[in-house]
Amino acid sequence: MEEHDWRRLMADFKEHLRAEKSLADLTVRNYLTDLQPLYEYMQLKKVSELKSLDRYALRGYLAWLTEIGYVRPSVARKLSTLRTFLRWLVRRGIIEGDPMPRRGPLKTEKRLPRFLSQEQAERLLEAPDTSEPLGIRDWALMELTYAGGLRVSEVSGLNVTDLNLPTKEVRVTGKGSKQRVVVMGETAKRALTLYLRDVRPGLSNENSGVTLFLNRFGGRLSQRSIQLKVKRYSAKAGLSTGVHPHTLRHSFATHMLDGGADLRIVQELLGHSSPATTQIYTHVTGSQARKVYLAAHPRAGKDVRERRKEAAPDP
Numbered sequence: 001m002e003e004h005d006w007r008r009l010m011a012d013f014k015e016h017l018r019a020e021k022s023l024a025d026l027t028v029r030n031y032l033t034d035l036q037p038l039y040e041y042m043q044l045k046k047v048s049e050l051k052s053l054d055r056y057a058l059r060g061y062l063a064w065l066t067e068i069g070y071v072r073p074s075v076a077r078k079l080s081t082l083r084t085f086l087r088w089l090v091r092r093g094i095i096e097g098d099p100m101p102r103r104g105p106l107k108t109e110k111r112l113p114r115f116l117s118q119e120q121a122e123r124l125l126e127a128p129d130t131s132e133p134l135g136i137r138d139w140a141l142m143e144l145t146y147a148g149g150l151r152v153s154e155v156s157g158l159n160v161t162d163l164n165l166p167t168k169e170v171r172v173t174g175k176g177s178k179q180r181v182v183v184m185g186e187t188a189k190r191a192l193t194l195y196l197r198d199v200r201p202g203l204s205n206e207n208s209g210v211t212l213f214l215n216r217f218g219g220r221l222s223q224r225s226i227q228l229k230v231k232r233y234s235a236k237a238g239l240s241t242g243v244h245p246h247t248l249r250h251s252f253a254t255h256m257l258d259g260g261a262d263l264r265i266v267q268e269l270l271g272h273s274s275p276a277t278t279q280i281y282t283h284v285t286g287s288q289a290r291k292v293y294l295a296a297h298p299r300a301g302k303d304v305r306e307r308r309k310e311a312a313p314d315p
Helices: 003-019 025-044 056-069 074-094 116-123 133-148 150-158 188-202 223-236 245-258 264-268 274-282 286-296 304-311
Strands: 169-172 181-182
Touching: 025 056, 025 074, 056 074, 056 188, 074 264, 116 133, 116 245, 133 150, 133 169, 133 181, 133 188, 133 245, 150 223, 150 245, 169 286, 181 264, 223 245, 245 264, 245 304
Parallel strands: none
Antiparallel strands: 169 181
């Protein structure tokens, strides 16, 4: 396949992902990135057209991904993207049938989400210099991310009209343009009130519209900028530089469950369509569950007979 034909095909697939599946720009970009190795493999094996990709060729492609160094989770993600792409090709009539090998999904090792302790989260949230206007903005941004368990795309996409400060609620547009309402605490409300009153008016210009978090030029603060800010503040707080906005989302879920929140409530607040997605956080709250058990169960502590001996009067 010629490169210009591949580029045109990717442009059509990109439009499908945006218009029909309503995926966020970052997700669309990840889909296209995941398909690039397929084109490289086709060039390597001199596969001139997509119709030639039978199940044997695709098995060879998946094996090749491992050979060139992709780890199992990356291969599994590319496999998922490939399935979506092939189904689209079938619907478009570009290929006659789905050539994907009839096997179960590629199993991946379950990776527990990385999260901050409550003390670490406090250090990160206190890192911005609130004597500076942009420090107030960054404080409000991170407080809201942690308070609502928001994705970076959700934070970047927020508008002023999505806030209801009196009720401490935020209307969030998540994956697939699905909307949900999340709540915030008093600290996040205070930070947002300060930002909206004292900082945003100075950043806003005729092109800002109702965008909530503005950059220094009055435009929408990008996802990449938010990621870099969280990384910078984590280093300032003495934390690992591997901290990113999603770490705050993981921390929100973990701390909510540690505090006794119902799994279904956390699922709704996170915007997960399935409780199975949220259940991964139950694996990281085992220590808290043990403490609750030991404190609450009548026979969890010292042996009952030992307690009776201690309570018995001296002979």
